[in-house]
Amino acid sequence: MSSQQTYDFVIAANRLPVDRHVHPDGSTEWRTAPGGLVTAMDSVMRGWESGAAWVGWAGFPGEAPEPFDDGKLRLHPVPLSGKELSDYYEGFSNDTLWPLYHDVIVAPTFHRSWFTCYRTINQRFADAVCEVAAEGAQVWIHDYQLQLVPAMVRDQRPDLRIGWFNHIPFPPVELFAQLPWRATVLRGLLGADFLGFQRPDDARNFARSCRAVLGATTKGDKVEWAGADDGRLGAAPRTVRAAAVPISIDASGFRELADSPEVQARAEEIRESLGDPDVVLLGVDRLDYTKGIRHRLRAIGELFEDGEISPDQVTFVQVATPSRERVEAYRTLREQIEGMVGRINGDVSHLGATAVHYLHQSYGREEMAALFQVADVMLVTPLRDGMNLVAKEYVTARHDGGGALVLSEFTGAAEEMPQAYRCNPHDIAGLKETILQAIRDEPAEKERRMRGLRRRVRKHDVQTWAQDFLAGLAAAPEKPGRGGSKETS
Structure with missing residues (x-):
């Protein structure tokens, strides 16, 4: 154990909650990073009187900065070289796990060297967590990039209470079984005391995979694994709880932002700049093949071509935030989408009336609220x-x-938001009908639906999510001190 200061609450995520900005004079500044996880965790982290630590990559390749403080929050950067960034993050995380966990919309790529790097980086994160965690601390590990970390931390520090939360789907065993390193990933996850997922189906998929791949037994939301006398990662017997804890947003904070005079004025400017159409349709996504942007554009294009909507009255704005542009599948996707936008506008737009406004850039929270x-x-x-x-x-x-x-019925949000106009994005005809219904329904019907949706989000906000997860972690079946394991190989 290092002599440095340790903390009773530790977060581990792929990225730190801050971004480094370099000014023209060469000076640097750390600013709060955009993103749902940072917003979600901010109030939780700062609520610890004794302080808390966040372990993550600083966002640029090379040597990591020395640990530093952001208020009461200790930030502990983990280094990644350019090659490691390519193999661990762009490779195994986003070209192997991401497509596999999203229904194999595109085929995953399996490279042994990528997994070797993934394991190396996960061990680096685990070592950093163990360095900053106080005796008996609570550790909350996030997402698919760090699935081996729970067991790696458990191997070194059986005194810790360890939780892991998956921000993306967990696939059915029939898909997960394609992963050559499926057993190692499951053993890594079973190092946690509590595993949180977005949907009940995700938790059930994990439990089924443990049964099929490891021969574990399950009862309710508990997974029991007898362990293995092989000295490999996470070899000790474990009893783990896996349950749905759907994430949310800072509802009160976002409403306050949306209600500000500056955002209200900006909204008026935007509508006027669009030509003050009768109806504005909006899509906001990362530029990712899981987001259904091509299907959406096809439906919108056909509605314009069919004469169901006209660019004189209706315009569609698609914000596509740049994403993973060094991965080939994402470069191809961008070309396809930009081609579709060009064809739609070429076919149906005319001077003064643009059918589709395509914005391939990032925007701040104020602009998005507007x-x-x-x-x-x-x-x-x-x-x-x-x-x-x-x-x-x-x-x-x-x-x-x-x-x-x-x-879309294929989002985790669909299970929480039944008043939405639900659709199957693969069914282009059905998607077109749903869009028209959302445009043409009576205002009273739309208001009824939105009232129920807002009530749900307000009641189940990000603070509720964090409290529910930490309560699940505290009530996990294993007690700290059990489950230390043999040497990792």
Whole structure:
């Protein structure tokens, strides 16, 4: 154990909650990073009187900065070289696990060297967690990039209470079984005391995989594994709880932002810049093949071509935040989407009336809150999504009672938001009908739906999510001090 200061609460995630900004004079500044996890965890982390630590990559390759403080929060950077970034993050995390966990929408790539690097980086994260965690501390590990960390931490520090939360779907065993390193990943996850998932189906998929791959037994939300006398990762017997704890947003904070005079004024400017159409349709996504942007554009294009909607009255705004542009599948996707936008506008737009506005860039929270208030219909139509917080942000921003949410049944949010206009994005004809219904329904019907959606998000906000997860961690079946294991190999 290092002599450095240790903490009773430790977060481990792929990224730190801050981004480094370099000014023209060469000076640097750390700013709070955008993103749902940072917003979600902020109040939780800062609520620890004794302070808390966050372990993560600083966002640039090379040597990591020395640990530093952000208020009462200790930030502990983990280094990644350019090659490690390519193999661990762009490779195994995002070209192997990401497509596999999202219904194999594109084929995953399996490289042994990528997994070797993934394991090396997971061990580096685990070592950093063990360095900053106080005796008996609570450790909360996040997401698919760090699935081996729970067992790696357990091997070194059986005194810790360890939780892990998956922000993306967990696939059915029939898909998960394709992974050559499936047993190692499951053994890594079983190092936790409590595993949180977005949907009940995800928790059940994990339990089924443990039964099929490891021969574990399950009862209710508990997974029991007898262990293995092989000296490999996570060899000790374990009893783990796996349950759904759906994530949410800072509803009160986002509503306050949306209600600010500056955001209200910006919303008016945006609508005017679009030509003040009768109906604004909006999509906001990372540029990712799981988000269903191509299916959405196809449906919108056909509605314009069929004459069901006209660019004189209706315009569609698609914000596509740049994402993983060094991965080939994402470069191809961008080319396809930009081609579709060009064809639609070339076929149906005319001077003064643009059918589709395509914005391939990132926007701050204020701009997004303004866009949400402009949107008469929000299109959230992923092919598969763990949760999708955009849907929750939209209904929160529309505190005026207006708007309509079209929501894919393949999002985690669909299980929590039954009043949305549900759709199957693979069914283009059905998607077109759902969009038209959301446009044409009576205002009273739309207001009724939105009222129920806002009530749900307000009641189940990010603070409720964090409290529910930590309560599940505290009530986990294993007691700290059990489950130390043999040497990792």
